[in-house]
Amino acid sequence: MEQTIAWPRVAIVLKGYPRLSETFIAQEILGLKQLGLKLTLVSLRLPTDEREHPVHGEIAEVPNYLPEYLYTDPLRVFRAWRIARKLPFYAEAKRQFLRDWRRDPTPNRGRRFGQALVLAAEMPADVGLIYVHFLHTPGSVARYAGRMLGLPFAVSAHAKDIWTLQDWEKREKLADCAFLVTCTAANAEHLQALAPDPARVGLVYHGLDFGRFPPPDDGAPDDGDRDGRDRDGRDPARPVKLLTVGRLVDKKGYRGLFDALALLPAGCHWRLDIIGGGPLKAELKARAKALGLADRITFLGAMAQAEILERYRTADIFPLNCRVSDDGDRDGLPNVLMEAQSQRLLCVSTRVSAIPELIIDGETGLLVPPNDPEAFAAALSRAIADPALRRRLAEAGLDRVTRHFGYAAGVKTIFRRIGETLGRRA
CATH class of the missing domain: 3.40.50.2000 (Glycogen Phosphorylase B;)
Structure with missing residues (x-):
């Protein structure tokens, strides 16, 4: 049962949405929404999967899809730049981007800044926090846009986005973000060692929604051959x-x-x-x-x-x-x-x-x-x-x-940290 709370809206930035391989993210979004969080979704990429999980339908939010490649929608990017350059902290965000560019002069880095221009220019006025999944590319887009708008950003970090990112970039994002949660103790230990304030990094397992994965109906261990699980590999007819x-x-x-x-x-x-x-x-x-x-x-x-x-x-x-x-x-x-x-x-x-x-x-x-x-x-x-x-x-x-490993406790932890961040900003 969804409820409503008086907090500002949260923009949740995703690399792609919806994705079959990332239903744990959708499960979290739905849990936050059911706790009363007002949210808007932003995706850096259009969906590529032909199917959706039921949880995506339950979320019932249509994302704002940023241009994945800037050359596909140059007018949108140009309009966004004209708006973003008038924002009070645009010059600061641009300096931040140029510092990063000198250390990582790649087309991907430039694309991140272009997407951040669009995100900042099109951000709903009632958003009080940008919460991003994945520390690498999405984290940069959220960080640049947050800096332009003077909004805090927070991160949920997972796997590839941590271990393929250079340490200098992890350190700087950890110094700037309001908080970061990650889904394994190994991740948390690594990021806490890089953070200026280790308390900023929290361990939150994704967990499982047992309403979607109830145990098998019989509720008891197998004994004998009720469902064929006595197979031992000796019978070629019963592999x-x-x-x-x-x-x-x-x-x-x-x-x-x-x-x-x-x-x-x-x-x-x-x-x-x-x-x-x-x-x-x-x-x-x-x-x-x-x-x-x-x-x-x-x-x-x-x-x-x-x-x-x-x-x-x-x-x-x-x-x-x-x-x-x-x-x-x-x-x-x-x-x-x-x-x-x-x-x-x-x-x-x-x-x-x-x-x-x-x-x-x-x-x-x-x-x-x-x-x-x-x-x-x-x-x-x-x-x-x-x-x-x-x-x-x-x-x-x-x-x-x-x-x-139930998911509800983790969602409540993230909800609490979002509330603390919005409360500090207010």
């Missing part, structure tokens, strides 16, 4: 069902996952379904074929939430072979692991970022070092051959995720 969900990008570790699957014994029968699209699809299909796995792996593409939920409930094991990419990009705490655990599904993953904050090896799932196909294969082999182990760890995973 163990593996499921993974995630964009086809390097940090998800699909190459290493395929290498691990190729190491499983010939008499071990399994099938893998992959939900998600991305730039590595052609390469991964070729790799599966070269390893002799093509007939066991199915690429399903993007799916709606209800379809994914059903897939969780009929799978046996959820492998997610996360890694740190060569450019430093990595996952924070993948929501799909929490989703899988909420459906009493055993997760096999790696010790990357905050995954060990969720999964305790040997207690609530199985963890191995990243970039180690042999170790991943050994963990998969153990899980495939032992249905009782799967049931025990999956039940413990469900208990842990429901006790410690």
